[in-house]
Amino acid sequence: MRALARLRGVRHPRALTDEDGEFVDWSYINHYVANGVVVLCGFDDARDEVAARILADMLELLDVIVADDPEPRGDFWRAQPWVEVPAASAVRPDSFPDLGVADADAARRVLDGLRIGAPRLYTGRDPEAGTAEHPGVGGPTGRAVLTRPSVLRLWEEARADLEASGVVVPETDLPVVSNYEGDRPGAPTIENRGLVGREYLERELLDLSAWAWQDFLRANGDPGSNDLGRVDGARIFPHDPNALPDRYDGFDDDIAAYPEFVRRTGISSLTEIPHLEEGLQGLERTRRVDFEDWLDEAGLDAIVFPAVADVAPADADVNPASADIAWRNGVWVANGNLVWRHLGIPTVTVPMGTMPDTGMPVGLTFAGRAYDDVRLLRIAAAFEATGRRRQEPPRTPPLSRTKSYSAYR
Numbered sequence: 001m002r003a004l005a006r007l008r009g010v011r012h013p014r015a016l017t018d019e020d021g022e023f024v025d026w027s028y029i030n031h032y033v034a035n036g037v038v039v040l041c042g043f044d045d046a047r048d049e050v051a052a053r054i055l056a057d058m059l060e061l062l063d064v065i066v067a068d069d070p071e072p073r074g075d076f077w078r079a080q081p082w083v084e085v086p087a088a089s090a091v092r093p094d095s096f097p098d099l100g101v102a103d104a105d106a107a108r109r110v111l112d113g114l115r116i117g118a119p120r121l122y123t124g125r126d127p128e129a130g131t132a133e134h135p136g137v138g139g140p141t142g143r144a145v146l147t148r149p150s151v152l153r154l155w156e157e158a159r160a161d162l163e164a165s166g167v168v169v170p171e172t173d174l175p176v177v178s179n180y181e182g183d184r185p186g187a188p189t190i191e192n193r194g195l196v197g198r199e200y201l202e203r204e205l206l207d208l209s210a211w212a213w214q215d216f217l218r219a220n221g222d223p224g225s226n227d228l229g230r231v232d233g234a235r236i237f238p239h240d241p242n243a244l245p246d247r248y249d250g251f252d253d254d255i256a257a258y259p260e261f262v263r264r265t266g267i268s269s270l271t272e273i274p275h276l277e278e279g280l281q282g283l284e285r286t287r288r289v290d291f292e293d294w295l296d297e298a299g300l301d302a303i304v305f306p307a308v309a310d311v312a313p314a315d316a317d318v319n320p321a322s323a324d325i326a327w328r329n330g331v332w333v334a335n336g337n338l339v340w341r342h343l344g345i346p347t348v349t350v351p352m353g354t355m356p357d358t359g360m361p362v363g364l365t366f367a368g369r370a371y372d373d374v375r376l377l378r379i380a381a382a383f384e385a386t387g388r389r390r391q392e393p394p395r396t397p398p399l400s401r402t403k404s405y406s407a408y409r
Contacts, residue, residue, distance in 0.1 A: 053390070055350060055381050056100050062377075063096040073219060076212070079270060082277040083284055091371045099378050101385040104165075110382035112166030114301045116366070118159065119174035121145055121183075122305040122335045124152055126173075128184040130329070135183050137191055138250030141337050142181035145330040148310040150355040151362055155306045158352050158364050161386045162304070172298060176291040180339050190342075195286045200279025202252075207265075207273045210258040214267075229263040243317045247327045287343040292369050302372075302379060307349050307363035308334050335365070346373045348380040351390040361391065 068089050072078040077085050093099065101107050120126035124147045136142030147155075159169050182189035190196055214228045233256040239246070267273060295302075309330025313319065316326035325331060340347050345367055352364035364383070368376045392398065 055377075055384050056097065059096040059099055059377065059381075062092075066092045066096070073215070076270075080276065080280060081271070083280045086371060091373070093374050096377070099374065099381055101378070101381040104386050107382040107385040108165045110378055111162065113168075114166070114379070115168045115170065115299055116162065116379070117172035117295075117298060117300045117303040118169050119177075119303060119305050120171050121174050121177060122147065122309070122330065123155055123171070125171060129178075130183055132182050132184050132187060136181055136250065137189050137338075139248050140327055140329040140332050142183040142189075143329040144183075145309050145335065146328060147306065147330065148355065150357045151306050151309060154353040154355065154362060155364075158304075158383070158389075162383065165382070165386055169304070170298075170300075172300070172303070174303070175294055176287070176343065176345070177336060177339050179290050180286075180342075181337070190286070193286070195289070196279055196282035197275060200275040200282065203273055203275050204279065205253040206257065206261055207267065208276070209253065209255075210261045211267050211270065211273060213258055214262050227262075228259050231259040233257060233259040240317070244320065244323050247323075283343055287345060287370060291343070291345060295369060302366050302368040302376060304364060304366050305335055306352060307365045311355070311358060311360040311362070336367075340367065344370050346370065346376055348373075348376045350380050350384050353389045354391050 066088050068087050069075070069078075077083070101110055121129050122145055124145075126145075130142065130144030132142060162169055178184060178187045179193060180190045181187075182192075188194075191198055191201060210228065217226050217228055220226065236256050236258070270276070309328065310325060312326035312331055313322040316322040329337070336347075339345065346369075347365050347367045349363040349365045352362050354361045366376050366380050366383075
């Protein structure tokens, strides 16, 4: 929803937001337990990132929730012992609200001189995308991104606003996605690249996800529901008999198998799961090589792209024509699919505008180096200050703004 709604969203790198067990990191598996929420699959799903109607609201929220937490349980990246991650206090600013940008003149002072790459993959200008003989790592990943013309028009307007504020916006490739999804001839995938072992990827899907569910139930402490092994797996998220079949071809995870796995293995500790150390270090290397080193070599401060390629009709669960749209690359999840969460790449999404032909809003996503959240938020705030792009939801009455978040600190 972050990519579609008239909201601002932020996805942090690892282990930045976990206070009193209620707010946890939004990249990869560290969000397996969050304020009573457990995700379905550790690397594929997430409790929604911070979302707010205006960026100033988001900055107020972040000022409260980005904090050190002495209790690592519920935060995978702080619980694991193999990859060092910085404390939230080491990377957050003294004040998030101070990152706000007041007007277009202030925005130009922030943006002038930046180089922000625009991946051709998401703007309809990459003819090689999706041309590999066997693209992807499951579902529609690796296939061509067919961006709706009205989304492209909004993108061109956003790009023009950035350039008018002094940003250089060169068109680029995007090796971090191409080398993850194998979307073109000669490109590897995360599964065969050699940086992340297949053994780890298999353990991640089943062992790690099942362990996270089990640990969530143990931590929650409900006497009647504290053991995943006592659950009937067939009753977890059963397929609606009136809905069309899913199109997760190539993804081997099955959440219905988690209870049987727990009963059979009895894994009680994170460190008992094989291949985690080399797998996590491989994910870190992949991000550095395919994204951060690439940004350095290209002289880029960040990248920017439409958050989604299109929005499918609401009847996509029962209408085959609508389902064809919903399961396209760039619509199924959002542009980038699993890459941002899996590799710990922070993103900030702000409204780009509303498609005139469908009436649906679409976001603009900025992505940058790990732990570069403050810079991304500043860039996004500056872009937001260059013009009004968010339309009020037509069916939602306005709320009175009577109290600031500071009253609840």
